[in-house]
């Protein structure tokens with residue numbers, strides 16, 4: 001039996017640690033279980049990643065014992081552990097933290113400091129004469145028996161940690177390490193089961209009715225029972241004592257807040273294009289080998305039906321399916337179609353669910369109750385044991401990249417998981433990412449095309465309007481098109497990728513603008529509550545009437561947002577029903593679905609919105625789409641801005657004309673000759689790709705090189721800058737040592753938004769063609785800087801650019 005366990009703790013440390021397994025745990029401890037281990041004076045949760053007979057050399061004496069075993073069965077099996085190890089290595093992120101990302105929140109146990117009164121302390125409290133604040137704190141501790149230190153500090157603002165410790169030194173308080181009890185537990189309900197009906201004694205009419213009903217159902221929950229019968233307690237207690245019923249508990253699945261509520265979608269016959277494509281995919285599924293496909297299908301070409309049928313086949317094979325969609329809460333239509341086809345055999349994983357709901361969904365997968373998991377990026381960690389297919393819908397979508405903490409790209413992790421599991425991989429998009437199309441070009445993915453919309457519906461006609469020749473917000477062409485669409489009783493979408501009323505407020509007398517004190521951005525004006533808001537942090541103030549600097553009366557809103565656009569449309573077309581969909585109107589739960597339902601039922605004529613309206617909705621009566629400004633994304637300081645613009649324009653244009661009537665699109669721009677706009681106008685993805693890939697090649701940008709971005713953030717401007725310079729020097733020193741051939745360092749320089757949420761930000765970019773060398777360099781640099789950074793209180797984030805090429 002193994003005596004030593006290797007543990008990855010759920011903390012930001014790169015190393016893993018070894019512990020001795022106490023005698024009593026040796027039989028039950030397995031790889032993939034959570035353990036409680038001592039770590040730097042605390043108890044922390046760790047994940048068992050290996051078991052061995054011998055401790056590693058040189059640490060025998062220092063080994064401490066595992067303190068607790070938290071699971072009765074492994075949460076992670078060895079294929080998942082292999083995937084987590086790959087992620088940790090590729091994204092340069094501690095293994096324990098990676099595993100934590102993959103598990104539902106609520107499984108974390110953390111030790112914390114717990115306060116209780118000593119005998120001495122209780123006596124002092126009883127005697128009285130303590131300082132007022134001390135008395136209050138002691139009373140609270142006395143009342144609860146045990147209270148966490150965190151809670152006391154939060155409750156009593158006048159008390160400090162050092163004060164509490166001084167009371168401990170005086171022998172008035174105990175301060176011990178304890179366990180936080182916040183773990184989410186499965187929820188149980190009481191159920192009543194039918195046992196038999198050999199009637200020995202006569203029973204009442206009500207009792208007979210209840211017994212008959214339970215007999216029909218076999219097993220009913222107590223809550224169902226009390227809905228059906230008035231006060232059923234007494235009768236069922238009686239029936240139980242007679243041995244006709246029995247009671248037990250069963251685990252319940254907390255209700256999901258996302259349900260299919262839109263109109264059911266009939267199962268369509270596949271077109272010949274779809275049939276041809278499916279037969280290719282089925283070959284992959286039957287081969288039980290890694291079979292990666294890139295489906296390039298124009299908007300409205302029927303990709304979803306391909307997904308559904310491929311999954312049906314995977315289920316027949318006795319395997320499981322993972323479906324990734326961008327921000328699932330935004331696409332109730334897709335969810336409806338999956339629910340219609342697969343019913344309860346589907347678990348949902350996404351951040352819109354509550355903690356308990358998410359935990360339950362995860363457990364349904366883990367226990368094998370469902371065969372399909374669908375969700376946003378974290379669904380890639382669904383704990384299936386035998387995955388047959390992984391589908392990434394809208395694979396180009398930027399929301400697959402997590403921008404905080406572990407900066408993984410869910411599409412890339414999907415590629416790796418499918419490869420490790422020998423599964424079929426479907427990446428689908430009307431506008432594939434450059435890297436995926438490049439992979440297809442190189443033969444790494446098999447390219448499948450759906451060049452036509454189903455039923456031969458034409459793609460919409462797109463017109464580009466040069467705004468240099470127009471005055472005002474809306475061009476004559478766009479206004480005329482809206483007017484005509486209203487007269488024809490059709491619906492329109494207006495896309496503007498900026499929310500709020502005015503972009504910023506300016507005093508024309510003294511030039512004052514309002515800046516966020518925490519971020520290097522201007523505040524956006526919101527008319528609804530007359531506030532100035534920062535869209536990056538929570539900062540918000542009441543908008544002033546006059547200029548606070550020169551007392552001028554002429555404060556002006558500059559630039560437009562969706563709120564102002566909505567107002568403008570209402571003024572132009574007062575008889576029309578106008579709706580708005582953006583972050584401000586959808587922050588309440590389900591409000592997003594409400595807006596879509598109103599659009600579906602025809603009670604909105606014109607819907608104004610940000611990129612939320614771009615996501616894969618399908619409304620047959622929408623025949624006109626207007627892009628108010630195509631330039632917002634074009635000027636973003638990122639080498640992917642052209643690609644992003646092309647994708648957005650193509651996707652938003654694709655919302656038009658999905659029904660019987662021909663669709664039309666008007667794009668307003670100050671850059672009418674830009675290839676992103678011209679190619680989107682012609683629905684020419686391949687043309688766009690060829691132009692963009694030339695540009696990337698010329699500048700040696702991804703996919704022709706790899707980027708790793710080192711981001712520094714700190715509270716002190718001076719120290720953060722100093723650390724950035726130090727990192728630059730260290731980087732150069734590593735290169736001089738011949739650490740990474742062909743690696744180029746760009747920067748360090750202040751980040752594009754030099755201050756964000758109160759933190760000063762610097763960055764340095766390493767560019768290289770050889771990924772293993774680049775990773776080695778990044779690891780070396782991070783290790784060199786680790787201690788200094790911690791001392792100076794500057795945080796380093798390593799961001800590996802999502803160009804994963806097989």
Ligand SMILES: [Zn+2]
Nearest residue numbers: 507510547550
């Ligand atoms: Zn002023």
Ligand SMILES: [Zn+2]
Nearest residue numbers: 516519534537
């Ligand atoms: Zn801010």
